[in-house]
Amino acid sequence: xxxxxxxxxxxxxxxxxxxxxxxxxxxxxxxxxxxxxxxxxxxxxxxxxxxxxxxxxxxxxxxxxxxxxxxxxxxxxxxxxxxxxxxxxxxxxxxxxxxxxxxxxxxxxxxxxxxxxxxxxxxxxxxxxxxxxxxxxxxxxxxxxxxxxxxxxxxxxxxxxxxxxxxxxxxxxxxxxxxxxxxxxxxxxxxxxxxxxxxxxxxxxxxxxxxxxxxxxxxxxxxxxxxxxxxxxxxxxxxxxxxxxxxxxxxxxxxxxxxxxxxxxxxxxxxxxxxxxxxxxxxxxxxxxxxxxxxxxxxxxxxxxxxxxxxxxxxxxxxxxxxxxxxxxxxxxxxxxxxxxxxxxxxxxxxxxxxxxxxxxxxxxxxxxxxxxxxxxxxxxxxxxxxxxxx
Amino acid sequence: xxxxxxxxxxxxxxxxxxxxxxxxxxxxxxxxxxxxxxxxxxxxxxxxxxxxxxxxxxxxxxxxxxxxxxxxxxxxxxxxxxxxxxxxxxxxxxxxxxxxxxxxxxxxxxxxxxxxxxxxxxxxxxxxxxxxxxxxxxxxxxxxxxxxxxxxxxxxxxxxxxxxxxxxxxxxxxxxxxxxxxxxxxxxxxxxxxxxxxxxxxxxxxxxxxxxxxxxxxxxxxxxxxxxxxxxxxxxxxxxxxxxxxxxxxxxxxxxxxxxxxxxxxxxxxxxxxxxxxxxxx
Ligand code: SF4
Numbered sequence: 001x002x003x004x005x006x007x008x009x010x011x012x013x014x015x016x017x018x019x020x021x022x023x024x025x026x027x028x029x030x031x032x033x034x035x036x037x038x039x040x041x042x043x044x045x046x047x048x049x050x051x052x053x054x055x056x057x058x059x060x061x062x063x064x065x066x067x068x069x070x071x072x073x074x075x076x077x078x079x080x081x082x083x084x085x086x087x088x089x090x091x092x093x094x095x096x097x098x099x100x101x102x103x104x105x106x107x108x109x110x111x112x113x114x115x116x117x118x119x120x121x122x123x124x125x126x127x128x129x130x131x132x133x134x135x136x137x138x139x140x141x142x143x144x145x146x147x148x149x150x151x152x153x154x155x156x157x158x159x160x161x162x163x164x165x166x167x168x169x170x171x172x173x174x175x176x177x178x179x180x181x182x183x184x185x186x187x188x189x190x191x192x193x194x195x196x197x198x199x200x201x202x203x204x205x206x207x208x209x210x211x212x213x214x215x216x217x218x219x220x221x222x223x224x225x226x227x228x229x230x231x232x233x234x235x236x237x238x239x240x241x242x243x244x245x246x247x248x249x250x251x252x253x254x255x256x257x258x259x260x261x262x263x264x265x266x267x268x269x270x271x272x273x274x275x276x277x278x279x280x281x282x283x284x285x286x287x288x289x290x291x292x293x294x295x296x297x298x299x300x301x302x303x304x305x306x307x308x309x310x311x312x313x314x315x316x317x318x319x320x321x322x323x324x325x326x327x328x329x330x331x332x333x334x335x336x337x338x339x340x341x342x343x344x345x346x347x348x349x350x351x352x353x354x355x356x357x358x359x360x361x362x363x364x365x366x367x368x369x370x371x372x373x374x375x376x377x378x379x380x381x382x383x384x385x386x387x388x389x390x391x
Numbered sequence: 392x393x394x395x396x397x398x399x400x401x402x403x404x405x406x407x408x409x410x411x412x413x414x415x416x417x418x419x420x421x422x423x424x425x426x427x428x429x430x431x432x433x434x435x436x437x438x439x440x441x442x443x444x445x446x447x448x449x450x451x452x453x454x455x456x457x458x459x460x461x462x463x464x465x466x467x468x469x470x471x472x473x474x475x476x477x478x479x480x481x482x483x484x485x486x487x488x489x490x491x492x493x494x495x496x497x498x499x500x501x502x503x504x505x506x507x508x509x510x511x512x513x514x515x516x517x518x519x520x521x522x523x524x525x526x527x528x529x530x531x532x533x534x535x536x537x538x539x540x541x542x543x544x545x546x547x548x549x550x551x552x553x554x555x556x557x558x559x560x561x562x563x564x565x566x567x568x569x570x571x572x573x574x575x576x577x578x579x580x581x582x583x584x585x586x587x588x589x590x591x592x593x594x595x596x597x598x599x600x601x602x603x604x605x606x607x608x609x610x611x612x613x614x615x616x617x618x619x620x621x622x623x624x625x626x627x628x629x630x631x632x633x634x635x636x637x638x639x640x641x642x643x644x645x646x647x648x649x650x651x652x653x654x655x656x657x658x659x660x661x662x663x664x665x666x667x668x669x670x671x672x673x
Pocket of ligand 1: 412413414415416417418419448520524525603604605606607608
């Protein structure tokens with residue numbers, strides 16, 4: 001095990017290499033640029049390929065091409081580039097091509113502030129492409145060490161589910177310097193819970209079985225297996241077809257292969273102070289969860305019965321974690337509220353769900369404790385969650 | 392070398408995809424045959440080629456026709472997919488892409504230019520049906536000037552990539568393509584020879600092959616779906632390079648042949664990476 005004082009970008013790069021990634025294509029965008037730079041430095045040293053694309057759309061398509069040729073591939077971007085992945089994401093999803101995408105969130109909309117963190121792509125990671133009829137997988141770490149683990153995990157899941165997997169980080173995680181331990185051999189990787197799934201080659205001729213089965217090797221072109229893949233509705237052999245019934249089979253597979261095997265990754269979510277059925281549960285993901293964890297610990301010291309629920313697997317949304325009758329508070333790095341809507345949907349009908357959003361900056365511990373207090377006492381919030389008191 | 396269609400079909404194509412669902416009289420089948428004939432004449436086997444297609448009539452009709460490995464990309468993106476795939480494939484494997492004009496010269500032009508710039512080894516066959524025909528017949532960027540289409544009811548009046556000396560071939564040459572040719576279906580063996588050269592170029596090759604679309608283009612512009620009519624019209628408007636007349640729309644033949652003169656993209660990348668791995672620098 002080697003220890004470094006380094007950025008999340010460093011951690012992601014080392015993680016990708018440990019997971020077997022040997023192809024990265026990207027397009028410069030703050031704050032994901034440093035990751036591309038790190039990849040351009042490190043990948044050639046291990047025989048891997050770094051390519052700079054003409055735009056984000058091309059970057060992800062290049063990854064698709066490399067993945068189709070048998071490489072484990074990755075791309076990284078920020079929100080304004082992530083939206084340009086919509087087109088290739090759909091292709092990779094429909095053709096069941098493994099791929100890892102890192103999105104380092106910054107405050108928006110559009111270009112916003114390039115150097116401030118944001119959480120505006122919560123729903124975009126659920127619906128990153130058009131057409132519907134699919135499920136997505138998104139993991140959201142909250143530290144440099146964890147983004148390393150989640151990057152390795154994303155490659156593992158991408159292979160087993162043969163689909164793109166998104167790691168949703170933010171600017172604070174990718175750019176911030178932290179203490180990072182990097183495993184140096186397989187034993188150390190295992191010790192740290194890193195799982196690696198080798199790339200296998202689909203021998204065809206069937207493109208997919210019409211079941212929710214996973215662990216079917218992805219299509220790899222160039223081995224003359226007669227493998228086919230396209231953006232059209234496929235038959236089970238990969239031919240294009242315009243029949244609703246065939247599409248039902250395809251969509252069923254895209255949705256249920258993920259939903260029915262989510263136990264493979266749903267254990268990542270983190271519960272703190274949840275053992276005594278707290279009256280208020282603070283829900284968050286990514287960097288804000290670090291402040292939430294501290295704030296909840298302090299609130300506990302003050303005698304408030306508060307728990308913290310941190311989501312790491314954002315999609316499929318872990319509905320099962322919201323079966324407790326309690327008050328909920330969703331804390332997010334945006335002012336419009338995205339996670340909160342999903343909590344509202346998942347929480348028991350008579351649970352009150354509150355929202356605390358910040359924009360471009362983390363919430364303060366004092367703010368969080370005060371909000372918890374007021375919610376527990378049924379007092380009006382100083383800032384009413386969805387509404388700002390002054391412009 | 393002459394092959395019978397049936398020999399080509401049984402050796403290289405998937406029987407369940409033949410005949411294609413193209414309209415009666417469509418010229419796409421002739422283009423398709425020209426490409427397969429070129430492959431056969433080069434002595435290539437099914438295993439030697441990964442065949443990519445895109446959307447529209449060209450994509451839909453040529454996807455999964457090849458007996459070997461194949462894929463279809465979305466609108467205009469297939470060149471970026473092919474660049475990633477090129478990196479992963481052994482150098483001796485050929486990538487052949489059969490795409491449409493909207494795909495190559497509009498939505499995918501940026502990706503196409505970067506494939507040319509980087510001299511990525513692929514042979515792009517642009518099957519140009521003179522517009523967007525699978526969506527019903529709108530004008531495109533190589534639609535002959537003045538043509539009446541569903542979206543140019545008064546005649547296509549914009550300047551496009553085939554008018555006033557602004558030929559798309561010049562853009563691609565400037566972008567770094569190492570082999571460029573244009574042919575119409577009636578060029579027959581001449582077109583086959585150009586496609587062969589394109590495949591033999593270890594770098595970016597593009598063969599622009601306009602073809603008759605009787606269903607949409609001809610019915611709007613020429614007022615007739617009779618294939619004979621549009622084939623005759625095609626013949627009148629094509630001439631070998633250097634023999635162009637006033638009425639010539641398509642100057643045919645080899646536009647640019649710098650085959651095997653520049654480093655091929657994937658080879659350059661792999662060699663450079665190998666050197667960095669060994670020595671730490673380039
Ligand atoms: S619409 Fe035109 S180009 Fe398309 S298949 Fe029919 S005839 Fe051919």
